Amino acid sequence: MTYECILTAVQGEGERKTGLITLNRPKQLNALNDQLMDELGQALLAFDADDSIGCIVLTGSERAFAAGADIPTMAPHNFMSAFKSGLISKNWETILQVRKPVIAAVAGFALGGGCELAMMCDFIIAADTAKFGQPEIKLGIIPGAGGTQRLPRAVGKSKAMDMLLTARMMDAAEAERGGLVSRVVAADKLLEEALAAADQINGFSAPSVALIKELVNLAYQGPLIDGVNVERRYFHALFGTDDQREGMDAFINKRKPAFKHR
Ligand code: HXC
Numbered sequence: 001m002t003y004e005c006i007l008t009a010v011q012g013e014g015e016r017k018t019g020l021i022t023l024n025r026p027k028q029l030n031a032l033n034d035q036l037m038d039e040l041g042q043a044l045l046a047f048d049a050d051d052s053i054g055c056i057v058l059t060g061s062e063r064a065f066a067a068g069a070d071i072p073t074m075a076p077h078n079f080m081s082a083f084k085s086g087l088i089s090k091n092w093e094t095i096l097q098v099r100k101p102v103i104a105a106v107a108g109f110a111l112g113g114g115c116e117l118a119m120m121c122d123f124i125i126a127a128d129t130a131k132f133g134q135p136e137i138k139l140g141i142i143p144g145a146g147g148t149q150r151l152p153r154a155v156g157k158s159k160a161m162d163m164l165l166t167a168r169m170m171d172a173a174e175a176e177r178g179g180l181v182s183r184v185v186a187a188d189k190l191l192e193e194a195l196a197a198a199d200q201i202n203g204f205s206a207p208s209v210a211l212i213k214e215l216v217n218l219a220y221q222g223p224l225i226d227g228v229n230v231e232r233r234y235f236h237a238l239f240g241t242d243d244q245r246e247g248m249d250a251f252i253n254k255r256k257p258a259f260k261h262r
Helices: 033-048 079-085 112-122 135-139 147-155 157-167 172-179 187-202 206-221 224-240 242-252
Strands: 006-011 017-023 053-057 064-066 103-107 108-110 121-128 129-135 184-185
Touching: 006 033, 017 033, 017 187, 033 053, 053 064, 053 187, 053 206, 064 112, 103 112, 103 187, 108 112, 112 129, 112 147, 121 172, 121 187, 135 157, 147 157, 147 172, 184 187, 206 224, 224 242
Parallel strands: 017 053, 053 103, 064 108, 103 121, 108 129, 121 184
Antiparallel strands: 006 017
C-alpha cells in the first residue's frame, strides 16, 4: 500500500513487532485533511489485522505531531455540507476500532484535532518539546473530535476549561502533571522510548493486552460498576487460556514465560 500523507514501517526484533505510522505533511505541520485521515484509518486497520504486529506507535515530526484539522479545506463548509458529508465522523474515529494498543509519540505541536487524535490513542508519550492545545475558539468554532469530552477526563475540569476557553497551550511538563501524558522524555529519545514501550507490550500475552485496553477504555468511558463486572468476567475467562498456565508456571519455576497468544 502506498500512502502520500503518512509513512508506515515495521519495527522491532521480537516475535511480535510494532507498526509505526508517521504523519507526514511537513509543510502544513501535519494538518489533518481527508486524505491523511483516510490513509491513517487504512494503515491502522491493516496493522490491527496483522498477527505479527502487537502494538502501533503513531508519531509526527520534530516540529509537530499535528497542528490540527486542515483549516483551508475546512473553511468553505456550511452546516449542510458538514452534516451531509459527515465531516470528522466519516474518517476520524477509525482509530477507536483498533484492538491493539496505539501509543502516541508527540513532539512539537499537538493542537486542535491533533490533540484530539493524540487523546484517542491509548497513551501519550511526550517529548519535552510537546505543546498541547485546543485553540478552536480562536477560529470561531469548537473542538469536533472529542476535545471537550476527553480533555476534562484527562486533566480535570479546571485545566480543560482554561485551555478550551483561553486557547492557551500546555507544555509537556504541565501535560504530565495534569495526567494528559504518561511520560516526558528528551526529544531525541522520543521514538526510542515509545518503541521500547511497544516492544515491552509485544512481549506479553496478546489476549491480556487486548482486554486491558478494552477495560481501561470502559473505565474511562462508562460507569464504574459495569466496568468492574465486565473485568471480573474476563478475569475468569483468562483462566481458560494457555498463556495463563504458561505465565503462572513460569513465575513458580523462576523462568521466562513463552506466551503463545492463545
Ligand atoms: C492548515 C496549517 C495548520 C492547520 C499550520 N499550518 N497549522 N495549515 N491547517 N491547522 C500551516 C501554516 O499555514 C503554514 O503554512 C505552515 O503550516 C507553518 O505554520 P506557521 O504558522 O508558519 O508556523 P508557526 O509560526 O511556527 O506557528 C505554528 C502554529 C500555527 C502555532 C501551530 O501554525 C497555528 O496556530 N496553526 C493553527 C493551529 C490551529 O488553530 N489548530 C486547530 C485547527 S481547527 P504556509 O503555507 O503559510 O507556510 C481544528 C478543529 C478540529 O483542529 C475539529 C475536529 C477535528
